[in-house]
Amino acid sequence: MPVLEVERLTKRFGELLAVDDLSFAVEPGEIFGFLGGNGAGKTTTLRMVLDIIRPSSGRISVFGSAPDQRNTAAIGFLPEERGLYGHMSAIDTIVYFARLKGMAAAEGRSHGLELLARFDLADRAGTKIADMSKGMAQKVQLATALVNRPQLLMLDEPFSGLDPVNQGLLEDEILRASGRGAAVIFSTHVMQHAERLCDRLLLLRKGHKRFEGTIDEARATLPARITAVAPQSIARVAGVHHAEPVGDLGAGWHEWTITLAPDTEVGEVLERCTSTGVPLRRFEEHRANLHDVFVSLVGAAEVQP
Amino acid sequence: MNRSNILLVAAREFRQIAAMKSFWLTLMLLPIALALGPLVGQALDDDEETRVVVLDRSGGTAREAILARFEFEEDRYRLSALSRYVRRHGLEQADPQAPWTQHDRWYTEADVATFRAQGGIDAAIAKLDAVKPEGIASFEAPTPQYEFPEAPETLVSASEEQLDERVDALLDSEGEEEVATVVAIGRDYPADPTIRLWSNEQPGTGFITVLQDVLTGDLRQRLLTQRGLSPQEAAAIQSAAPAIAVTTPPPGGGAREALLIRSIVPLALAYILMMSLMLSGSWMLQGSVEERSNKLLESLLACIRPEELMYGKLLGALAVGLSMILVWVGCAAAVAFATHGAIADMIRPALAPLTSPGIILAMIYFFVAGYVAISILFVSIGALADSMSEAQGYLMPILLAILLPITFLIQAIMMGQTGLMVQVLTWVPLWTPFTVLARLGAGIEMWEIVGSGVLLAGFVWLELVFLGRLFRASLLAQGQKPGMKQLFERFRAVRE
Known part of the structure; x- marks a missing residue:
C-alpha cells in the first residue's frame, strides 16, 4: 500500500x-523527488499533505487515512523556512517536537541525543538555539523532523542554505531513512541532489505535473544524441532521423551529430x-541529463545550477 | 482535538514567559509594594508631638485654661479610640461601667472626669489586657498631638520690641527643643483681647478652634462676672450644652464604609484582571510574534492543529495570569497573617462576600472568562503581526477601548453609583468581567450575574469561532499586510 496517495x-x-x-503515489522505502521551479506548487502540495491547508478539490491519503487524521507520530517534516524557539536548548527543542508527535519525553530525549551525536552536536545539546550558528540550528531542526523515526519524511527544499558538508550529512540521513523503509519526499530545484538520490521524481510546472517516473525514464523523454566518425552512408541507416556533419576529416570520413x-x-x-557494413571510427552516446530534462519540461528560467 | 498537545503548548508558553525577567519583576512588584507600603506610611506618619509655647504675659489663668482644654481633648480622643477597640473586639466585660465601654455618646467633661478618676489610660489598658483573648494585640494609646513646654526665659524677659525677634529665633531652633508654634497673650489681656500666634507652618484648624474656644470662654467668664454673676453661675451658663447621643454602626459596619470594605476583594480582582491582562498581553504577543518572525509556525502546524496551538496559547496565558494572582494573594495573606491586627480586622469584613459559594463561583467564572475573552484578542493580534511594533499598533487602540471605561467604572462603583454607565458596561461583554467583578461586593442582582454571564459565554464562543478562523488564516500569511477586506475574508475562510 502506498504511504502517500x-x-x-x-x-x-x-x-x-x-x-x-x-496525482501521484509514494511507496515505502522510496525516495521521491518533487521538482519544479519557484511557485510550481511544491510547498503548497506538501502543506496540503500535512493538512496545514486544505485542497480545493481532490483526495489525499496518508497511510490510508485523510490528512486531517493527523498521523503525526509517523510523519517527519522539514519546512523550507526554518526557525526554532531561540530561548530553548537544542535537546529541549527536539524533545518538545517529539512530544508533540506523541513520543514519551524520555524516548524523545534519548533519540534526540543520538541524533545530535550523529550530527556532531553532542556537546551542544544544552546550548540555546539563539547561541548557535545557522548551520547548527538547521541540523537541530532536521533532528526535530527525524526524532520520531518517521515512516513518511517530507523535506521542503532541504538542501537550501546548507554547506557542502551538511548537504552530504543530509543526503546520508535521507538514504538512512529510506534504508529503514521510510518513504522520503523532498522538493528541490537543484538537479544534482535529485539525480543522486531519487528513485522516482515528479516535475511540476505552475502547479501542473509535467513528468512522473524514474531518472532513466526522465532522461528518455529527450532523444539521445550520438556523435560518430563515419562515412556519409551512416545517414541512411534505419533509425537515424537526422545526421549533421560537423567536421570533414578527409578521405570520405566525417564527424557526425546524429539524432535518432x-x-x-x-x-x-x-x-x-555493423550488419550493413557502415564503418565506424567512433560511436558515442550522449544521454540527456536531468538538467536537460528539467529545462525541456519546465523551462530554462526555472532551473537553478 | 488533542488535549495533550494543548497542554504541551501551554506549558511551553508558560515556561517562556516565566523565563522573562520582566515577569519576575512584575510578580515581585506587588509584594514589594505591600511590604514597602506600611514602612512608607510609617515614615510619612507624623506621630511626633507638636511643641507649642504659650506665653501668658497677662498674669492671669489663660495659659492654664488652654493647657487644661488640650489635655481634655486628648483624653476624649483616647476614650474614643478605646471605645472603638472595645467594640471591635467585644471586650465590654473589662469594665461595663467605664465610659470607654459606653459607645452611644459624644464624651462629655463628666465622662473624661470619670475616666481620669478611674486611673486614665493606663488603668483602662490593664483592665482590657486582663480580659482580652490571646492573639488580639494590646490597645496602643494614641500619641498626644500637642506638648506645651514652659515658655523659655528669653521670651518671658523680652520687651514688646524684642518679642518678634526672639520668637523667630525660637522657631528656628532645631533638635529636641524645636518649637512649632508660639502663642502670646498680651499684658493688657482681656482689655486688649488680641492674641498673637507665630508658627512654622499653617496651624491646624482644630488647634485654632480649641484655642479660640478656650479664650472665648475665658473672656465671657470675665464679662459675666463683671456683670455681677458669681463665678459658679457664669461657669454654669458657659457649660450649658446639649447632650449629643451618638449612634454608629460598629467599626467597618457603616453603610458607606461597609460598601467599600465589602468591595475590596471584588474591586481588587477587577484591578488585578486589568493589570495582569495588560502585562501578560504583551508577553503573549512577544511569543506569537517570535513564532512568526522565526518562521517556526510551519514546523508546529505539521505536528498540531491551529486550534490546538491557539488553545494552548490561551491556556498558557491563563496559567500566567492565575499564577501571578496566586503569588499576590499569597503575599497579601502573609502580610495579613504577619500583622494579625488591624489589617486582619480590615480583611475579615472584606472577605464577607466570599462566604457565599455562589459569589465565589461567580468571581472565578468572570475572572477566567474575562481573561480568555481578552487574551483571544491578543493571540489573534499576535497571528496578524510580523513584529512587535506592528503588534503594538493593533494592541494600543484595543487596550484603550477596554481599559479606559474600566477606570471610570471602578471609581463609580467605589462611590456607590449604579447609573446608566455601570448598567451599559455590565451588559457589553468586553467590559462585563470587570464590571460584574467590581459590582459583586456592592451588590448586584442575581439575574444580572446570570444574564451577563451567559452573554459573556456566548461572546467568548463567538470569539473562539471567528478569531479562531482569523488566527488560522493569518498564521502562514507572512509578510502580507491584510486590509479590512482581507481581514473579513479571513473571518470567513475555512482554511487556506
Whole structure:
C-alpha cells in the first residue's frame, strides 16, 4: 500500500491556480523527488499533505487515512523556512517536537541525543538555539523532523542554505531513512541532489505535473544524441532521423551529430551499422541529463545550477 | 482535538514567559509594594508631638485654661479610640461601667472626669489586657498631638520690641527643643483681647478652634462676672450644652464604609484582571510574534492543529495570569497573617462576600472568562503581526477601548453609583468581567450575574469561532499586510 496517495489534487488561492489536477503515489522505502521551479506548487502540495491547508478539490491519503487524521507520530517534516524557539536548548527543542508527535519525553530525549551525536552536536545539546550558528540550528531542526523515526519524511527544499558538508550529512540521513523503509519526499530545484538520490521524481510546472517516473525514464523523454566518425552512408541507416556533419576529416570520413528517430535505441543503430557494413571510427552516446530534462519540461528560467 | 498537545503548548508558553525577567519583576512588584507600603506610611506618619509655647504675659489663668482644654481633648480622643477597640473586639466585660465601654455618646467633661478618676489610660489598658483573648494585640494609646513646654526665659524677659525677634529665633531652633508654634497673650489681656500666634507652618484648624474656644470662654467668664454673676453661675451658663447621643454602626459596619470594605476583594480582582491582562498581553504577543518572525509556525502546524496551538496559547496565558494572582494573594495573606491586627480586622469584613459559594463561583467564572475573552484578542493580534511594533499598533487602540471605561467604572462603583454607565458596561461583554467583578461586593442582582454571564459565554464562543478562523488564516500569511477586506475574508475562510 502506498504511504502517500494523491489523486486529482487542485488548490486555488483566489484567481491563482497553485496546484492543478495533481496525482501521484509514494511507496515505502522510496525516495521521491518533487521538482519544479519557484511557485510550481511544491510547498503548497506538501502543506496540503500535512493538512496545514486544505485542497480545493481532490483526495489525499496518508497511510490510508485523510490528512486531517493527523498521523503525526509517523510523519517527519522539514519546512523550507526554518526557525526554532531561540530561548530553548537544542535537546529541549527536539524533545518538545517529539512530544508533540506523541513520543514519551524520555524516548524523545534519548533519540534526540543520538541524533545530535550523529550530527556532531553532542556537546551542544544544552546550548540555546539563539547561541548557535545557522548551520547548527538547521541540523537541530532536521533532528526535530527525524526524532520520531518517521515512516513518511517530507523535506521542503532541504538542501537550501546548507554547506557542502551538511548537504552530504543530509543526503546520508535521507538514504538512512529510506534504508529503514521510510518513504522520503523532498522538493528541490537543484538537479544534482535529485539525480543522486531519487528513485522516482515528479516535475511540476505552475502547479501542473509535467513528468512522473524514474531518472532513466526522465532522461528518455529527450532523444539521445550520438556523435560518430563515419562515412556519409551512416545517414541512411534505419533509425537515424537526422545526421549533421560537423567536421570533414578527409578521405570520405566525417564527424557526425546524429539524432535518432523516436523509439529507437542507440544499440539498435550500432547493430545496424555493423550488419550493413557502415564503418565506424567512433560511436558515442550522449544521454540527456536531468538538467536537460528539467529545462525541456519546465523551462530554462526555472532551473537553478 | 488533542488535549495533550494543548497542554504541551501551554506549558511551553508558560515556561517562556516565566523565563522573562520582566515577569519576575512584575510578580515581585506587588509584594514589594505591600511590604514597602506600611514602612512608607510609617515614615510619612507624623506621630511626633507638636511643641507649642504659650506665653501668658497677662498674669492671669489663660495659659492654664488652654493647657487644661488640650489635655481634655486628648483624653476624649483616647476614650474614643478605646471605645472603638472595645467594640471591635467585644471586650465590654473589662469594665461595663467605664465610659470607654459606653459607645452611644459624644464624651462629655463628666465622662473624661470619670475616666481620669478611674486611673486614665493606663488603668483602662490593664483592665482590657486582663480580659482580652490571646492573639488580639494590646490597645496602643494614641500619641498626644500637642506638648506645651514652659515658655523659655528669653521670651518671658523680652520687651514688646524684642518679642518678634526672639520668637523667630525660637522657631528656628532645631533638635529636641524645636518649637512649632508660639502663642502670646498680651499684658493688657482681656482689655486688649488680641492674641498673637507665630508658627512654622499653617496651624491646624482644630488647634485654632480649641484655642479660640478656650479664650472665648475665658473672656465671657470675665464679662459675666463683671456683670455681677458669681463665678459658679457664669461657669454654669458657659457649660450649658446639649447632650449629643451618638449612634454608629460598629467599626467597618457603616453603610458607606461597609460598601467599600465589602468591595475590596471584588474591586481588587477587577484591578488585578486589568493589570495582569495588560502585562501578560504583551508577553503573549512577544511569543506569537517570535513564532512568526522565526518562521517556526510551519514546523508546529505539521505536528498540531491551529486550534490546538491557539488553545494552548490561551491556556498558557491563563496559567500566567492565575499564577501571578496566586503569588499576590499569597503575599497579601502573609502580610495579613504577619500583622494579625488591624489589617486582619480590615480583611475579615472584606472577605464577607466570599462566604457565599455562589459569589465565589461567580468571581472565578468572570475572572477566567474575562481573561480568555481578552487574551483571544491578543493571540489573534499576535497571528496578524510580523513584529512587535506592528503588534503594538493593533494592541494600543484595543487596550484603550477596554481599559479606559474600566477606570471610570471602578471609581463609580467605589462611590456607590449604579447609573446608566455601570448598567451599559455590565451588559457589553468586553467590559462585563470587570464590571460584574467590581459590582459583586456592592451588590448586584442575581439575574444580572446570570444574564451577563451567559452573554459573556456566548461572546467568548463567538470569539473562539471567528478569531479562531482569523488566527488560522493569518498564521502562514507572512509578510502580507491584510486590509479590512482581507481581514473579513479571513473571518470567513475555512482554511487556506
